[in-house]
Amino acid sequence: MSVEYRRAVADDLDVLMGLEQSLFANDAWSRELMAAELANPQCLYLVAEQSGEVVAYSGIVVAPGGPESDVQTIAVVAEARRQGIARELLRLMLDEASSRGARETFLEVRVDNPGAQALYELLGFVGIAVRPRYYMPDGVDALVMKKELP
Numbered sequence: 001m002s003v004e005y006r007r008a009v010a011d012d013l014d015v016l017m018g019l020e021q022s023l024f025a026n027d028a029w030s031r032e033l034m035a036a037e038l039a040n041p042q043c044l045y046l047v048a049e050q051s052g053e054v055v056a057y058s059g060i061v062v063a064p065g066g067p068e069s070d071v072q073t074i075a076v077v078a079e080a081r082r083q084g085i086a087r088e089l090l091r092l093m094l095d096e097a098s099s100r101g102a103r104e105t106f107l108e109v110r111v112d113n114p115g116a117q118a119l120y121e122l123l124g125f126v127g128i129a130v131r132p133r134y135y136m137p138d139g140v141d142a143l144v145m146k147k148e149l150p
C-alpha cells in the first residue's frame with residue numbers, strides 16, 4: 001500500500017493524541033504538550049498516511065542556528081510496521097534538520113525497547129549515555145543515542 005508523507009498541522013492534534021495514547025500508554029504526552037510541539041516553529045512534525053488514514057508520526061526539534069537537534073518522538077501503528085515507514089520519517093526529518101543547520105542529533109529510547117534501538121542503530125545512531133529512571137512512572141532507564149549529520 002502506498003504511503004504519503006506530509007507535515008503535521010494543528011488539525012491533526014485529535015488524531016495524533018489518539019495514536020499517542022494507544023501507542024505510548026504510560027509515556028504518552030499530554031494534549032497541551034503535543035499542541036505546543038505542533039505550534040513550535042523550531043519543531044518539524046511529520047505524518048505518514050495510508051489510504052487517507054494517519055498511520056505514523058514523528059517530530060524533531062532543531063536549535064535555532066545551533067548544531068543540535070533532538071528527535072522528539074516517532075511511532076507507527078502496529079498494522080503498518082516493518083514497511084520502512086519509520087526509516088523514511090527519520091530520513092525526511094534528519095534531512096530537514098541538516099538543511100536548517102543541525103550537525104548532530106540526539107534521542108532517548110527506553111532500554112527495554114530493542115526494536116526502536118535496532119531502527120536507530122541501522123540509521124547510524126550510537127548509544128552515548130544512560131539516564132536512570134528517565135521514563136516515569138515505570139522507572140525505566142533511557143539510552144541516549146547520537147548521530148552526526150552531514
Ligand SMILES: CC(C)(COP(=O)(O)OP(=O)(O)OC[C@H]1O[C@@H](n2cnc3c(N)ncnc32)[C@H](O)[C@@H]1OP(=O)(O)O)[C@@H](O)C(=O)NCCC(=O)NCCS
Nearest residue numbers: 074075076081082083084085086087109115116118119122
Ligand atoms: C519502533 C517503530 C517506530 C519502528 O517503526 P517501523 O515503521 O516498523 O520501522 P521500519 O519498518 O522503518 O524499520 C526499519 C528497520 O528498523 C529495524 N526494526 C524496526 N522495528 C524493529 C523491531 N521491532 N525489531 C527489530 N528491528 C526492528 C529493522 O532493521 C527494520 O528493517 P527490516 O524491517 O527490513 O528488518 C515502531 O515499532 C513503533 O512505533 N513502536 C512503538 C512506539 C515506539 O517504540 N517508538 C519509539 C520510541 S523511542
